[in-house]
Amino acid sequence: MPEKGTFNWAKGFVLDFALSDGMSKTAVSTKRYLAQMKGMFADDAAYAKMLPDNPLVYEFFELGAPENSGDIAFGTSITYPGKVGDEYFMTKGHFHTILETAEVYYGLSGEGFMLIENPEGDTTAHPIAPGKAVYVPKRYAHRSVNTGSVPLTTFFAFRGDAGHNYATIETKGFRKLIVAGVDGKPEITDNPRWGA
Amino acid sequence: MPEKGTFNWAKGFVLDFALSDGMSKTAVSTKRYLAQMKGMFADDAAYAKMLPDNPLVYEFFELGAPENSGDIAFGTSITYPGKVGDEYFMTKGHFHTILETAEVYYGLSGEGFMLIENPEGDTTAHPIAPGKAVYVPKRYAHRSVNTGSVPLTTFFAFRGDAGHNYATIETKGFRKLIVAGVDGKPEITDNPRWGA
Numbered sequence: 001m002p003e004k005g006t007f008n009w010a011k012g013f014v015l016d017f018a019l020s021d022g023m024s025k026t027a028v029s030t031k032r033y034l035a036q037m038k039g040m041f042a043d044d045a046a047y048a049k050m051l052p053d054n055p056l057v058y059e060f061f062e063l064g065a066p067e068n069s070g071d072i073a074f075g076t077s078i079t080y081p082g083k084v085g086d087e088y089f090m091t092k093g094h095f096h097t098i099l100e101t102a103e104v105y106y107g108l109s110g111e112g113f114m115l116i117e118n119p120e121g122d123t124t125a126h127p128i129a130p131g132k133a134v135y136v137p138k139r140y141a142h143r144s145v146n147t148g149s150v151p152l153t154t155f156f157a158f159r160g161d162a163g164h165n166y167a168t169i170e171t172k173g174f175r176k177l178i179v180a181g182v183d184g185k186p187e188i189t190d191n192p193r194w195g196a
Numbered sequence: 197m198p199e200k201g202t203f204n205w206a207k208g209f210v211l212d213f214a215l216s217d218g219m220s221k222t223a224v225s226t227k228r229y230l231a232q233m234k235g236m237f238a239d240d241a242a243y244a245k246m247l248p249d250n251p252l253v254y255e256f257f258e259l260g261a262p263e264n265s266g267d268i269a270f271g272t273s274i275t276y277p278g279k280v281g282d283e284y285f286m287t288k289g290h291f292h293t294i295l296e297t298a299e300v301y302y303g304l305s306g307e308g309f310m311l312i313e314n315p316e317g318d319t320t321a322h323p324i325a326p327g328k329a330v331y332v333p334k335r336y337a338h339r340s341v342n343t344g345s346v347p348l349t350t351f352f353a354f355r356g357d358a359g360h361n362y363a364t365i366e367t368k369g370f371r372k373l374i375v376a377g378v379d380g381k382p383e384i385t386d387n388p389r390w391g392a
Contacts, residue, residue, distance in 0.1 A: 009298075012312055012322055012333045019215065019304070019327045069265060070296040070334045072353060100266040102205075106302070106351050108215070116208055126208055131215045133351075137208045138266045155302050155329075157268060157353035 009066050017061070022076035022108055022153035029059040032092065034084075040092060040170070042177055042193060043085030056080055058091050058144070060156075071160030077105075078153050079112065079146040086179040088112070088186065093143025093174060095119075097163025103136040103156060105144075110152035113178055113186070116140040123176050125188050128154060141169055145178045147186040205262050213257070218272035218304055218349035225255040228288065230280075236288060236366070238373055238389060239281030252276055254287050254340070256352075267356030273301075274349050275308065275342040282375040284308070284382070289339025289370060291315075293359025299332040299352060301340075306348035309374055309382070312336040319372050321384050324350060337365055341374045343382040 007013050017024050034047070035054050041047050061075030082089040093115070096103070105114060107128045114134045117123040118141070126134045128144065134154075136142045146152035175194045181187040203209050213220050230243070231250050237243050257271030278285040289311070292299070301310060303324045310330045313319040314337070322330045324340065330350075332338045342348035371390045377383040 007331070008333075009331065010333055011318070012310075012320060012331050012336065014322050014324075015329050015331070016327055017302070017329055070294075070298060070355070072298045072300050072331075072355070074300045074302075074329060074331075074353070098266075102266060102268045102356075104268050104270045104353050106213070106270075114208075122207070124208060126210050128210075131212055133211045133213055133270060135203070135205065135208050135211070135268075135270075137204075137206055140208065155351065157270070157300050159266070159268070159355065160298075 007063055009071060017076045017155065019108055021151060022078045024061060027061050027063060030062050031059045032057050037092060040173070041084035041087050042191065043087060046085030050084060055082060057082070057089050065160040067161045069159055069161050072157050073160050073162070074157040076108070076153060076155050077144060078151050079144045080151050081146050081149050083180060088145050088147050088178050088180065090145040091143050092166055093141055093169045095141045095165040095168055096158070097165045098161060100138045101159045101162040102138045103142065103158035105134045105136065105154040105156045107132045108153040108155060110146060110150050111148035112144060112146040112152040115143045115145055115174055115176060115178060117175055121175060125176065125178065128152060141174065143174060147178065203259055205267060213272045213351065215304055217347060218274045220257060223257050223259060226258050227255045228253050233288060236369070237280035237283050238387065239283060242281035246280060251278060253278070253285050261356040263357045265355055265357050268353050269356050269358070270353040272304070272349060272351050273340060274347050275340045276347055277342050277345050279376060284341050284343050284374050284376065286341040287339050288362055289337055289365045291337045291361040291364055292354070293361045294357060296334045297355045297358040298334045299338065299354035301330045301332065301350040301352045303328045304349040304351060306342060306346050307344035308340060308342040308348040311339045311341055311370055311372060311374060313371055317371060321372065321374060324348060337370065339370060343374065
């Protein structure tokens with residue numbers, strides 16, 4: 001087992017990610033709290049009301065894969081259960097900097113959706129569940145949305161040099177939102193503020 | 197859920213791989229029986245003796261990812277428990293055709309090793325277990341070896357255009373073997389026939 005942060009990408013290594021909850025005892029996760037997601041949820045009043053508690057919305061592992069087209073970045077992502085108003089907790093979401101690179105996610109626990117959209121506006125909400133692999137194609141921004149009551153955990157892999165473009169989504173948002181409907185079930189709706 | 201064999205790599209898709217055993221109800225696996233591994237185990241007499249039963253040694257999923265550097269091939273690999281003489285059941289193993297491409301394996305069930313070696317002769321046996329991710333670096337041939345009593349199952353991901361070079365290993369073998377020692381525990385030994 002390597003020490004924290006010391007991964008030998010040239011010789012290979014073994015790293016723990018618990019199948020039950022995606023957590024590693026060896027690697028350190030990157031955490032995103034509600035305060036870091038200003039403007040990303042549709043209901044500003046509900047966001048402001050929750051802000052004093054500043055809950056952890058999601059976390060994921062960045063292992064520092066070489067930014068090289070022959071390497072593979074991988075890790076786990078954990079999105080916690082919760083809602084801001086009627087909108088489910090989710091990751092910020094991003095395009096890859098190298099737009100023409102795909103990613104695969106393998107569901108370990110929890111339930112929700114991988115919301116994807118490409119620059120031309122094609123959108124799909126692929127269901128995520130334990131034992132389901134979701135293919136995020138080239139050119140698609142992607143965001144995990146937890147519609148359940150336990151953490152939504154996935155194992156992910158993508159090209160080492162793909163990079164993360166968060167700015168486009170932070171500025172424009174996704175075209176679709178995933179919210180709890182009146183019956184409490186997830187609904188996919190248009191984002192009234194998209195592109196604003 | 198896509199129909200068998202129809203995966204939309206351009207729009208994304210969801211595919212089932214059971215966390216318990218790696219099997220898919222939707223996709224079709226490629227199977228490798230003992231008869232397809234002639235000359236790959238060290239003990240020819242033990243091999244010949246087992247051949248009439250022709251057991252299934254391993255299977256894995258090939259989904260037909262586009263042979264493109266921006267796509268990611270993925271699936272599960274299942275290596276069954278067993279031995280030929282004192283050598284554990286294993287996959288054929290291969291280099292990637294594009295040598296400078298890595299691969300990640302995430303252990304779902306069972307126990308064993310990911311045996312790796314590069315053309316210069318550097319070799320390592322990385323332990324595989326449930327909840328352990330193994331990074332196979334660029335330039336390394338890799339083979340799964342099941343040293344336990346239940347199927348060894350992994351989820352894998354690599355670049356869509358990496359390709360498989362089986363011929364080098366079929367001709368030369370790996371420099372190391374993994375065999376049951378006199379105490380029944382796995383031992384890593386030199387392959388006396390390597391390069392022959």
